Amino acid sequence: MHVPDGFFNLAVSVSAGAVAAAGVAVCLRGARRELDDRTAPMAGLVAAFVFAVQMLNFPVAAGTSGHLLGGALAAILVGPYTAVLCMAVVLLVQGFFFADGGLTALGVNITLMGLVTVLAGWGVFRLITRSVRSRAAITAASFAAALVSVPASALVFTLLFWIGGTAPVEIGTVAAAMGGVHTLIGIGEGLITAVTVGTVLATRPDLVYGARGLAAPLVLRGADGDVTVVPEGRVGVRTPVRRSRPFLLGGVGVTLVLAGAVSFFASGDPDGLERVAEDEGFIGQAADHAFGAWTLADYGDVGGIPVGIAGIIGVGITLIVAGVVAYAVRRRGHGGDLPV
Amino acid sequence: MSAGHHQLYRAGDTPVHRLPPQCKLAAVAVFALVVVATPREWFAAFGAYALLLAGVAVTARVPAGSVLRRMVIEIPFVLFALAIPFIGTGERVQVAGLSLSLPGLWAAWNILAKATLGVVASILLAATTEPRMLLLGARRLRLPPMLVQIAMFMLRYMDVILEEMRRMRVARESRGFTARDARHIPVVARSAGALFIRSYERGERVHLAMLSRGYTGSMPVIQDLTPSAGQWLLAGTLPGAALALLLGTWGLRAMWGMS
Numbered sequence: 001m002h003v004p005d006g007f008f009n010l011a012v013s014v015s016a017g018a019v020a021a022a023g024v025a026v027c028l029r030g031a032r033r034e035l036d037d038r039t040a041p042m043a044g045l046v047a048a049f050v051f052a053v054q055m056l057n058f059p060v061a062a063g064t065s066g067h068l069l070g071g072a073l074a075a076i077l078v079g080p081y082t083a084v085l086c087m088a089v090v091l092l093v094q095g096f097f098f099a100d101g102g103l104t105a106l107g108v109n110i111t112l113m114g115l116v117t118v119l120a121g122w123g124v125f126r127l128i129t130r131s132v133r134s135r136a137a138i139t140a141a142s143f144a145a146a147l148v149s150v151p152a153s154a155l156v157f158t159l160l161f162w163i164g165g166t167a168p169v170e171i172g173t174v175a176a177a178m179g180g181v182h183t184l185i186g187i188g189e190g191l192i193t194a195v196t197v198g199t200v201l202a203t204r205p206d207l208v209y210g211a212r213g214l215a216a217p218l219v220l221r222g223a224d225g226d227v228t229v230v231p232e233g234r235v236g237v238r239t240p241v242r243r244s245r246p247f248l249l250g251g252v253g254v255t256l257v258l259a260g261a262v263s264f265f266a267s268g269d270p271d272g273l274e275r276v277a278e279d280e281g282f283i284g285q286a287a288d289h290a291f292g293a294w295t296l297a298d299y300g301d302v303g304g305i306p307v308g309i310a311g312i313i314g315v316g317i318t319l320i321v322a323g324v325v326a327y328a329v330r331r332r333g334h335g336g337d338l339p340v
Numbered sequence: 341m342s343a344g345h346h347q348l349y350r351a352g353d354t355p356v357h358r359l360p361p362q363c364k365l366a367a368v369a370v371f372a373l374v375v376v377a378t379p380r381e382w383f384a385a386f387g388a389y390a391l392l393l394a395g396v397a398v399t400a401r402v403p404a405g406s407v408l409r410r411m412v413i414e415i416p417f418v419l420f421a422l423a424i425p426f427i428g429t430g431e432r433v434q435v436a437g438l439s440l441s442l443p444g445l446w447a448a449w450n451i452l453a454k455a456t457l458g459v460v461a462s463i464l465l466a467a468t469t470e471p472r473m474l475l476l477g478a479r480r481l482r483l484p485p486m487l488v489q490i491a492m493f494m495l496r497y498m499d500v501i502l503e504e505m506r507r508m509r510v511a512r513e514s515r516g517f518t519a520r521d522a523r524h525i526p527v528v529a530r531s532a533g534a535l536f537i538r539s540y541e542r543g544e545r546v547h548l549a550m551l552s553r554g555y556t557g558s559m560p561v562i563q564d565l566t567p568s569a570g571q572w573l574l575a576g577t578l579p580g581a582a583l584a585l586l587l588g589t590w591g592l593r594a595m596w597g598m599s
Contacts, residue, residue, distance in 0.1 A: 004451070004455035004458060005375065005454045005458030005459075006450055006451050006452075006453065006454020006458065007417070007451055009376075010377050013376065024487065025484070028484055028487065031486075037557055038544075038547045039486060040490055040493055041493050041550060042543040042547065043490045043493075044494045044543070045493060045494075045501070045539045045540065045542055045546065046543065047490060047494040048493075048494045048497045048500075048501040048502075048539060049536055051498055052498075052501045052502050052504075052535060053535065053536075055502070055505070056505070056528060056532060077536060078540075085487070086490070092491060093491055093495065096462065096474060097348060097466050097495070098413065099410060099459050099462035099463045100413050102454075102458040102459070102462075103369055103372045103462060104372045104373055105458075166380075166447050166450050167424045167428065167448070167450075167451065168424075168429050168430050168441065168443035168447055169424065173427070191529070192525055194529075195526045195529030195530060195533070196529045196532040196536065197533070199529065199533025199534065200536055203537060204537050207536075207537065207540050
């Protein structure tokens, strides 16, 4: 999905660059809270991890394989601010050292694959885990977060394409095909993210940022029988201050806007979906390939995915997510007993 | 770095190699902006840009074959660009029995030309500049120091992490495992989990090692990279010529009353 030069017009490239710069600036401040003075080496190593994991092929369906985007995974493992930094650095390195993704499209790429995936993923993750806090809930939330983050990124791509894309392709077609194919890829991303988080949770639960507060507090029992419970924030490395509210609200906003946009296409433009079915051969391949099915051998099989059906599934899932969001927001409005 | 095979850098000692990295970075960025800003109807301008890049490649002694080989990175979007004339909207033309969209053809040309020029410029930058120097240059260009440091650590440990992942893959495959369908995702994902723990713990060790060597939050600058005016001028040749071409073409077209 690395956008090259010339795909978007200059105005969109520059404005996306401004958005990306502002987002990275905010995250540079936020990451210090998440990692203290360890920011540079930790974020660097996590960025290397994200880079490696993006090379990990996983089979999706019908002989196609997808690549992990890794935004939601990084957000859950190391926190949203650090995750955005890691994604931004990965994209910078790919752009400058591997010529992967255009230099003028760097802003677009950081916005799409860094900001949007992390924002949407972390928003969904926090929504689920703030009401239910258990290991199972964290694994399930990881799945949902990664699942939503991929089509969210694809739909923001569509939005940017609509504003300043350089190709005369019907926006409904692009939205349905991108949303549909990326929902399928999102399922793979969700599975792999959930299992990865589950694995880390099983061995080193203290390393999962999204699972802070899950461990039992440290209880010190003295020889004379006195018992002291040490609050979590006082043990070892200082735990970061929780400042997830802006990110949560942002994530909810993005998800709601996307849900609205998709349902608009679903209700107002039914022939858009039919068109995708007609054109599935082309745009299905293009969108899927852009995600990284690298060998051309896989290529012929990609057309086998019924994009029209996938589009409908995508719309359905997004609407369900929107329903969950609305439900969670409503609950928060009534009962103030939920942990923030 | 033993596993440097994926790096684009080609060691050399040409005027392009010797330029300070921040000059080259700025030059490539401005060049890419000029290319993207050029209207797609100006075929001659794109040809001239390509000639400019060829000139840089010759000066830097980067063989054409190596540039071409590295351009495979562009293939996914080339395929997308080739599909646009078929799925595009608007007026259609008949070419060899195929019905193609005219705006679609323009769009495909636009993406192909600009993306290719951008990719070649990036390849030339990466081929003539050591990754470490590129990051020092980025710092001189006032990129946030923290961001540059993160990128430095990433570059430094990327090969270690990739090698770690490769060993896990070899271990999986020597036990007869290949990921074929979705049921194998958990196996791959557990490797990713193990890889994360190893990366994170390595990060903690690196940080402790740095603290014990007196790290205070910023890396010491041990190289003076201040470019001379002449070096800026030399680096400015590429974007300067491109900009002159753009403005010149625009001026000529305005003079001849073309749109």
